[in-house]
Amino acid sequence: MLIARAPDIRPSEITPAAHYFSRRRLLAGTGAMLAAGLLAAPDHARAEPLTGLVKGQYVVDDKPTSLDDVTHYNNFYEFGTDKSDPAGYEGKLKTRPWTVTVGGECAKPATVDVDDLIRPNRLEERVYRHRCVEAWSMVIPWDGVPLGPVLQRFEPTSKARFVAFQTLMDPMQMPGERLHFFDWPYTEGLRLDEAMHPLTLLAVGLYGETLRTQNGAPLRVVVPWKYGFKSIKSIVAVRFVENQPKTLWNSFAPNEYGFYSNVNPTVDHPRWSQAEERRIGEFLRRPTLMFNGYGEQVASLYAGMDLKKDF
Numbered sequence: 001m002l003i004a005r006a007p008d009i010r011p012s013e014i015t016p017a018a019h020y021f022s023r024r025r026l027l028a029g030t031g032a033m034l035a036a037g038l039l040a041a042p043d044h045a046r047a048e049p050l051t052g053l054v055k056g057q058y059v060v061d062d063k064p065t066s067l068d069d070v071t072h073y074n075n076f077y078e079f080g081t082d083k084s085d086p087a088g089y090e091g092k093l094k095t096r097p098w099t100v101t102v103g104g105e106c107a108k109p110a111t112v113d114v115d116d117l118i119r120p121n122r123l124e125e126r127v128y129r130h131r132c133v134e135a136w137s138m139v140i141p142w143d144g145v146p147l148g149p150v151l152q153r154f155e156p157t158s159k160a161r162f163v164a165f166q167t168l169m170d171p172m173q174m175p176g177e178r179l180h181f182f183d184w185p186y187t188e189g190l191r192l193d194e195a196m197h198p199l200t201l202l203a204v205g206l207y208g209e210t211l212r213t214q215n216g217a218p219l220r221v222v223v224p225w226k227y228g229f230k231s232i233k234s235i236v237a238v239r240f241v242e243n244q245p246k247t248l249w250n251s252f253a254p255n256e257y258g259f260y261s262n263v264n265p266t267v268d269h270p271r272w273s274q275a276e277e278r279r280i281g282e283f284l285r286r287p288t289l290m291f292n293g294y295g296e297q298v299a300s301l302y303a304g305m306d307l308k309k310d311f
């Protein structure tokens with residue numbers, strides 16, 4: 001079940017399910033506009049404590065996956081195809097300085113330093129279900145800011161219907177990009193209303209610490225009602241576009257990876273069922289929920305669409 005809370009909940013009201021979230025990291029009081037806690041951000045992608053974090057608006061009551069599993073069982077093909085490969089690059093990706101170029105159909109295109117991009121917003125911790133298309137899942141306490149208000153600052157025009165994202169292209173640092181098997185850099189896209197949805201998060205940390213290389217430092221998107229591959233890591237470019245953008249997995253195998261890729265237990269991957277999932281750290285499989293359990297929040301985005309056709 002999804003619990004929606006006021007973002008400025010007081011420390012005394014934190015649920016036991018979230019007690020890893022220490023009082024120390026919570027801002028007492030709610031009056032001041034917060035400076036997001038990236039002041040001591042590491043220049044290489046390793047975990048440093050985040051400050052100025054508040055309890056987020058969306059927290060599921062499922063038991064969070066252990067920090068060890070969240071940081072050692074990863075998909076990040078730029079750092080290898082094995083789930084254990086990306087953790088070997090912890091602390092190695094250079095993440096400062098880091099800029100994000102925002103352009104396309106918007107009135108105020110700009111190249112912005114990652115810290116300036118995040119800072120005006122309140123940094124929240126949200127606990128999201130995370131479902132990979134490979135039928136495993138996790139529950140991750142992400143730290144970040146809603147993507148919508150960040151995008152609004154660039155004033156998308158009325159022509160902007162989709163948002164395209166791009167990961168860093170740097171084969172020296174990302175050896176996976178030397179394999180010509182994939183069409184690098186990694187790209188992903190969302191319809192503008194999906195990108196603006198309050199559940200869509202621009203994450204800069206997890207478990208109260210800055211992102212490690214393996215989880216997409218220094219910033220990545222998290223779209224909890226879609227399969228994990230939509231949640232693109234280590235972003236350097238964002239573009240507002242009129243037409244549905246090309247994305248890495250959709251171009252690689254369009255019959256296997258749809259543009260929408262909403263979690264849907266009734267639409268199987270051509271090579272395996274999507275009806276069930278295995279939570280990492282658990283033994284038994286569990287049923288997969290429509291929209292990964294976020295139907296109440298997002299089903300209306302797809303009213304009138306055939307989700308078997310637009311999978």
Ligand SMILES: Nc1nc2c(c(=O)[nH]1)N[C@H]1C(S)=C(S)[C@@H](COP(=O)(O)O)O[C@H]1N2
Binds near residue numbers: 077132229230231
């Ligand atoms: N740039 C980039 N982003 C990526 C991937 C990737 O290989 N490269 N893998 C995706 C997939 S398939 C999943 S399941 C999630 C995994 O996120 P996590 O390792 O932080 O759990 O990241 C997604 N984002």
Ligand SMILES: [Mo]
Binds near residue numbers: 131
């Ligand atoms: Mo995935």
